[in-house]
Amino acid sequence: MNIGQASAASGVSAKMIRYYESIALLPAAGRRDSGYRDYATEDVHRLAFVRRARDLGFSIPQIRSLLALWSDTGRSNADVRAIAREHLAEMEEQARKLQEMIGTLKALVGSCETGRRSACPIIDELGDHRPAPATPAKPRRRAA
Amino acid sequence: MNIGQASAASGVSAKMIRYYESIALLPAAGRRDSGYRDYATEDVHRLAFVRRARDLGFSIPQIRSLLALWSDTGRSNADVRAIAREHLAEMEEQARKLQEMIGTLKALVGSCETGRRSACPIIDELGDHRPAPATPAKPRRRAA
DNA sequence: GTAATCCTTCCCATGATGGGAGGGTCAAGC
DNA sequence: GCTTGACCCTCCCATCATGGGAAGGATTAC
Known part of the structure; x- marks a missing residue:
């Protein structure tokens, strides 16, 4: 899935997706041979998670912590x-x-x-x- | 009065006073031969006005309008x-x-x-x- | 094969504020 | 006088999250 599709599916703009990646809030997306970022369903879930947390007013540092907890099954x-x-x-x-x-x-x-x-x-x-x-x-x- | 005194008297930081002047929220202050800005009592009043409006959450554009009304006796x-x-x-x-x-x-x-x-x-x-x-x-x- | 759409990176802007560098000015003390 | 320290000047940079846009390559639809 291209960044455009991931954006539409998650509600996070492509600009923001790249930004989140640049500040390491999200892991760097995989790349195709063309250089295009490639997203899977789980990536979209993570993006949606971030968007909802932002909607609730969480700051980026707080979301960083929440994301860590989210993927930590032993949290x-x-x-x-x-x-x-x-x-x-x-x-x-x-x-x-x-x-x-x-x-x-x-x-x-x-x-x-x-x-x-x-x-x-x-x-x-x-x-x-x-x-x-x-x-x-x-x-x-x-x-x- | 130097910018430092005006700042202390009005509660607006010197940085902000210069900024407000740069965006023409405030008229350019007079200058001494040295280049130092020079403020009078009424300037301090205007600065205090701005600070209080900011404290009440007014945006700069709104304050711009309020300032115009403030000095307009026929408002x-x-x-x-x-x-x-x-x-x-x-x-x-x-x-x-x-x-x-x-x-x-x-x-x-x-x-x-x-x-x-x-x-x-x-x-x-x-x-x-x-x-x-x-x-x-x-x-x-x-x-x- | 061509045009439209998408993607890439990089730079700039926001709003209000602070930090700091590099350099000039003033006032007080000796 | 002269030195010193506090003050002032103008620029540039950073914030925080976001968007705009340019220049150029990739993909896709016809």
Whole structure:
């Protein structure tokens, strides 16, 4: 199977397949006499595995570990869970930050809507040096 | 004020200040005879504005629009709200996807924990076609 | 036998940020 | 004066995962 077919069958672009090979996330594919890469069904499975892990937000290093566990029949579930939990924690932290930003922005949009003054809190708040009269104390961590 | 002081006062790294100038997000700073950039208080305000907008996840193009509105005293709140709402929608969509991934992964981790068999759903699910407990094949062409 | 499609490698770009090299400038101390 | 160390300048490179595209060879369909 050519790279094009493998791509269509796995949902990973040919570009990415070559890239994954170049960073040794995947074993180098076999080559035909022509130089064309040649893929078997199991290669497509591996590619699909990578794509689904990427869809779940796993990073390449994490997928590297997952792949090793995947082909290791003697692996322990604990190892797999550890990677998944680590990634889960990262995602939850990311979600928390995102919700915080959403909350802040929502409040600003809300004030701007209901405000009758010409000053828009979104702008004022961002400008900082002239904070709105009723500043709803917000978390200003992330010091530089 | 030198770039270092402006950086400390605004919380934007000197590297970033130069970058923002290079992409014309900020007007080119004045220069001294020495070639050093020179910043005034209002420049620092603008920098702080950018930093806060970045903290809220606004993209550079969005900040570009916000900056224009900021310095436009005749702006309409509706314009500002439109940008904020657009960004809000993006963030909410992002949060939705993230929550979906978290949910899926949580379910997988949960099954893996309670499962007594050696097969871990995290792995199986990713593998899709289930790598089959008796398919040791493959790393054949490995290090080719 | 020819044209269309596929494959190859290599280079470039993204977005926002940091690192670092090589070299000029400033301010303080002696 | 002169030295020293901190600061600044411009470039170039790297990230991370991905895509675009060019130049050229291979395969395939008609």
